[in-house]
Amino acid sequence: MKQKILSNAEIIGILLMGFVALITGGWSVIIIVLLIGALVGVNTEAEPGAWRKALLPGAISAAAVVLATIIHNHVIMGLPRQEPIPAASTAPLVYIGAIVLGTAMAVLVVALRSASDARVRKFGLIGLLLACAVAFPFFEQYAQLFWANAIIVAMIFAMQALGLNIVAGYAGMLDLGYVAFFAIGGYTIAFLNSPQFNLQVWFWLVIWVAAAAAALFGLILGTPVIPLRGDYLAIVTLGFGEIVPIVFRNLNAITILEPVSSLVAALTGNPASAICLVGCIEPFNLTNGTDGITPIGRPIFPGVQFVTGQYIPWYFLILGLLIASVFFISRLRNSRIGRAWVAIREDELAANSMGINLVRTKLIAFMLGAMFSGFAGAFYGSYVSFISPDAFDFSISVIVLCMVILGGTGSIVGVILGGFIIKVTDLLLLDKLQVVMGGLLQATLFQGIENQGMQNFLESLFNASQYKLLLFGIILVTMMQFRPQGLVPSTAERKA
Amino acid sequence: MTETNPTTQRALRILLIVAIGYLALLIGQPAGLDVGRIITDIVKTPTNVVQQLVIGLANGSIIVIIALGYTLVYGIIELVNFAHGEVFMLGAFTALMALSIFTTTTATGGLTAPFWAALLGFIPAMVLCGLLNAGIERLAYRRLRNSPKLAVLISAIGMSFILQNIGLQFGALGKLTQVGPEFQVFQVLGSNNAAPKSFPVVLSTENLLGDFPIRITQADVLVMGAALVLMLALNWFVQSTRLGKAMRAVAQNRDAAAMMGINVDQIIALTFLIGGALAGAAGMMFGLYNGTVVFTMGFTAGLRSFTAAVLGGIGNIRGAALGGILIGLLAAFSDQYLAVRWTNAWVFLILVLVLLFRPTGLLGQESGDKA
Numbered sequence: 001m002k003q004k005i006l007s008n009a010e011i012i013g014i015l016l017m018g019f020v021a022l023i024t025g026g027w028s029v030i031i032i033v034l035l036i037g038a039l040v041g042v043n044t045e046a047e048p049g050a051w052r053k054a055l056l057p058g059a060i061s062a063a064a065v066v067l068a069t070i071i072h073n074h075v076i077m078g079l080p081r082q083e084p085i086p087a088a089s090t091a092p093l094v095y096i097g098a099i100v101l102g103t104a105m106a107v108l109v110v111a112l113r114s115a116s117d118a119r120v121r122k123f124g125l126i127g128l129l130l131a132c133a134v135a136f137p138f139f140e141q142y143a144q145l146f147w148a149n150a151i152i153v154a155m156i157f158a159m160q161a162l163g164l165n166i167v168a169g170y171a172g173m174l175d176l177g178y179v180a181f182f183a184i185g186g187y188t189i190a191f192l193n194s195p196q197f198n199l200q201v202w203f204w205l206v207i208w209v210a211a212a213a214a215a216l217f218g219l220i221l222g223t224p225v226i227p228l229r230g231d232y233l234a235i236v237t238l239g240f241g242e243i244v245p246i247v248f249r250n251l252n253a254i255t256i257l258e259p260v261s262s263l264v265a266a267l268t269g270n271p272a273s274a275i276c277l278v279g280c281i282e283p284f285n286l287t288n289g290t291d292g293i294t295p296i297g298r299p300i301f302p303g304v305q306f307v308t309g310q311y312i313p314w315y316f317l318i319l320g321l322l323i324a325s326v327f328f329i330s331r332l333r334n335s336r337i338g339r340a341w342v343a344i345r346e347d348e349l350a351a352n353s354m355g356i357n358l359v360r361t362k363l364i365a366f367m368l369g370a371m372f373s374g375f376a377g378a379f380y381g382s383y384v385s386f387i388s389p390d391a392f393d394f395s396i397s398v399i400v401l402c403m404v405i406l407g408g409t410g411s412i413v414g415v416i417l418g419g420f421i422i423k424v425t426d427l428l429l430l431d432k433l434q435v436v437m438g439g440l441l442q443a444t445l446f447q448g449i450e451n452q453g454m455q456n457f458l459e460s461l462f463n464a465s466q467y468k469l470l471l472f473g474i475i476l477v478t479m480m481q482f483r484p485q486g487l488v489p490s491t492a493e494r495k496a
Numbered sequence: 497m498t499e500t501n502p503t504t505q506r507a508l509r510i511l512l513i514v515a516i517g518y519l520a521l522l523i524g525q526p527a528g529l530d531v532g533r534i535i536t537d538i539v540k541t542p543t544n545v546v547q548q549l550v551i552g553l554a555n556g557s558i559i560v561i562i563a564l565g566y567t568l569v570y571g572i573i574e575l576v577n578f579a580h581g582e583v584f585m586l587g588a589f590t591a592l593m594a595l596s597i598f599t600t601t602t603a604t605g606g607l608t609a610p611f612w613a614a615l616l617g618f619i620p621a622m623v624l625c626g627l628l629n630a631g632i633e634r635l636a637y638r639r640l641r642n643s644p645k646l647a648v649l650i651s652a653i654g655m656s657f658i659l660q661n662i663g664l665q666f667g668a669l670g671k672l673t674q675v676g677p678e679f680q681v682f683q684v685l686g687s688n689n690a691a692p693k694s695f696p697v698v699l700s701t702e703n704l705l706g707d708f709p710i711r712i713t714q715a716d717v718l719v720m721g722a723a724l725v726l727m728l729a730l731n732w733f734v735q736s737t738r739l740g741k742a743m744r745a746v747a748q749n750r751d752a753a754a755m756m757g758i759n760v761d762q763i764i765a766l767t768f769l770i771g772g773a774l775a776g777a778a779g780m781m782f783g784l785y786n787g788t789v790v791f792t793m794g795f796t797a798g799l800r801s802f803t804a805a806v807l808g809g810i811g812n813i814r815g816a817a818l819g820g821i822l823i824g825l826l827a828a829f830s831d832q833y834l835a836v837r838w839t840n841a842w843v844f845l846i847l848v849l850v851l852l853f854r855p856t857g858l859l860g861q862e863s864g865d866k867a
Contacts, residue, residue, distance in 0.1 A: 236851045239844040246841040259521035262532030453674025460668040470661035476654025
């Protein structure tokens with residue numbers, strides 16, 4: 001049989017990355033070739049001397065991405081309405097350098113993976129990843145990519161997805177109201193560290209309070225729902241997830257009367273005589289309703305300013321948190337409780353008869369998941385400095401679920417990858433696509449159409465950012481049909 | 497454990513119920529549960545109670561028709577068809593488009609359509625939604641027949657997102673009215689994709705009871721009548737036809753039904769077809785009764801109807817009817833006496849409580865094997 005130069009995964013990767021390069025262009029090519037190089041490297045079988053095998057596919061993949069970038073820089077940039085790209089990024093030397101860089105990445109990854117020293121194998125890739133992560137924000141700033149905001153939000157959501165992964169991936173409970181804990185975390189920091197009640201509690205304490213509050217609600221909700229069957233549990237959590245934002249939306253004018261006195265007052269026809277307990281002079285405003293709460297306190301760190309628009313401190317703070325979360329969860333996964341979760345997911349009856357306490361084990365998973373979500377919610381609130389109930393609707397729960405499903409239920413690497421793919425697409429790529437499509441329409445179809453109404457209609461029909469829900473829906477349906485284990489299956493799934 | 501005699505036990509239980517009740521009245525007040533005000537309101541205008549009863553029954557009729565779709569599908573493949581609410585939403589849009597063909601502009605600038613157009617409009621709404629629902633089953637659920645239940649549920653959630661997005665972009669057709677008079681049909685969609693769309697006025701808002709303080713309009717009668725006809729038709733179909741018998745057989749035991757020569761896949765597709773057709777009819781009823789439709793309405797309406805199906809006992813057709821009426825009444829009374837903006841929270845609370853404490857629902861015992 002003839003050896004194929006590129007595997008199927010690599011071809012799909014090239015097509016997707018090439019498309020991304022096609023709609024972004026400019027300096028983004030450097031990041032995209034590194035990603036495709038890493039993909040080729042991971043995909044090549046590790047054995048001594050295997051790095052030579054990565055040379056050709058690495059170069060081809062990088063060249064394909066560079067070709068797409070060239071099309072963007074020299075053809076698409078000619079269309080109307082495009083955002084400018086830095087002139088330095090279109091130098092021929094950049095293209096050649098990008099191909100070399102991509103190939104080098106592929107070779108390096110393979111070489112590290114097939115190193116003879118076990119320690120190099122273990123820590124080499126992590127070190128490489130870390131180096132890229134540290135270099136990213138500085139490069140981003142130099143290259144004027146404006147990606148930092150999307151990446152920071154993606155990291156916050158990846159943290160949330162890691163939490164849902166404990167609940168849905170490890171313990172096998174589908175939580176459709178996960179956004180509720182995100183909201184509780186966000187509102188906790190908003191109450192304790194904003195002008196709403198003129199409180200300025202120390203930031204590093206508040207985030208733990210927020211996580212604890214979310215975990216407490218996880219316990220309160222979890223206790224009754226744990227014995228329920230899978231789909232009923234999903235619906236009950238969905239109901240809870242819907243109630244929480246309604247509560248936050250509506251608790252802006254609270255007046256509480258003593259019920260018995262209120263009843264007596266009504267029956268005697270003298271409503272004013274009821275005993276008032278809360279909000280007597282004017283109704284008590286807890287959450288500020290749909291207007292939300294702003295500004296919310298920022299992290300305090302000596303020598304570093306956390307302000308809107310300055311992304312580098314935020315980036316490193318949240319990167320650090322993400323790394324800590326990954327470390328914590330991977331340790332947890334291999335601990336006694338982690339093995340108990342997987343045992344329950346695989347066969348509840350068998351796990352129970354081996355002496356695993358089902359309720360307690362599931363409850364811990366539920367609480368830990370809630371805690372991660374609350375933690376992420378607190379950082380999200382602090383980062384955007386604004387919390388309102390509209391930020392917590394059902395679609396957030398589904399988007400986080402989408403991250404877990406896309407990446408691979410139960411797989412830490414997969415879930416983080418899924419989080420990045422979904423959120424970067426959501427916040428960045430769809431907007432870029434819309435700009436390109438708009439320019440394309442103007443340059444082609446609109447030339448032949450005089451009618452302004454028709455132009456408006458086509459514009460609205462090809463508005464890429466209006467198709468977010470469709471995209472997430474398609475991801476969920478197709479993953480379930482064709483690859484339920486996700487892009488990066490967990491090790492347990494791979495063995496099976 | 498120390499022995500306690502039955503009397504003390506009973507007293508303790510009563511005490512507990514009183515305490516929970518008192519606490520509910522205390523913390524329920526921000527959500528509108530203020531007994532004093534409620535009693536004052538009722539005493540002031542007692543006819544309002546009957547009025548809310550009428551409104552609740554009419555809204556409940558619509559919920560029943562949607563809930564039947566959930567219950568039929570759950571009864572046969574044990575799937576919470578999450579996309580059902582969105583099928584209902586698209587049904588309302590189809591109904592709107594069907595009406596728009598016969599829409600004319602009145603002297604005052606409003607849009608109006610004749611009554612027979614509304615009756616005729618039921619047909620395309622039902623046919624299209626039936627086919628859509630069967631198509632969804634073929635596309636998103638059939639391959640997963642032997643997968644874990646949660647996989648199908650996730651696929652259903654994905655499908656609901658897809659349909660909601662279609663509903664959103666369907667509104668873009670409204671922009672075509674600027675192109676020329678040949679697209680006048682789309683004027684009912686307005687110029688904003690996401691904005692609520694107004695139904696043309698079909699029924700008179702005149703009170704059928706004349707000056708009587710309780711209002712019953714043509715819309716109330718039409719909605720309740722349509723619901724009754726649809727329920728009787730469904731009951732006849734399921735109980736008295738060969739296909740209905742086959743449906744019941746598949747619901748009871750799929751393998752045994754297959755061995756008896758029933759084409760299971762076909763029967764499941766038929767169930768989705770019927771459920772979708774009912775959702776389409778409900779879309780028309782909703783549009784006629786409430787006057788506006790919007791692409792996000794499928795989620796809330798779907799969740800309310802699912803609550804109704806669960807409350808009555810999911811998988812049970814009569815249970816869906818009972819649950820739908822109860823949820824309709826609850827929503828109407830909550831709108832009037834508790835607080836409109838808390839109504840959804842009360843309905844979802846019912847959903848949570850029923851699933852937690854009586855997952856078989858009110859009439860669930862009859863179909864114990866399904867629930």
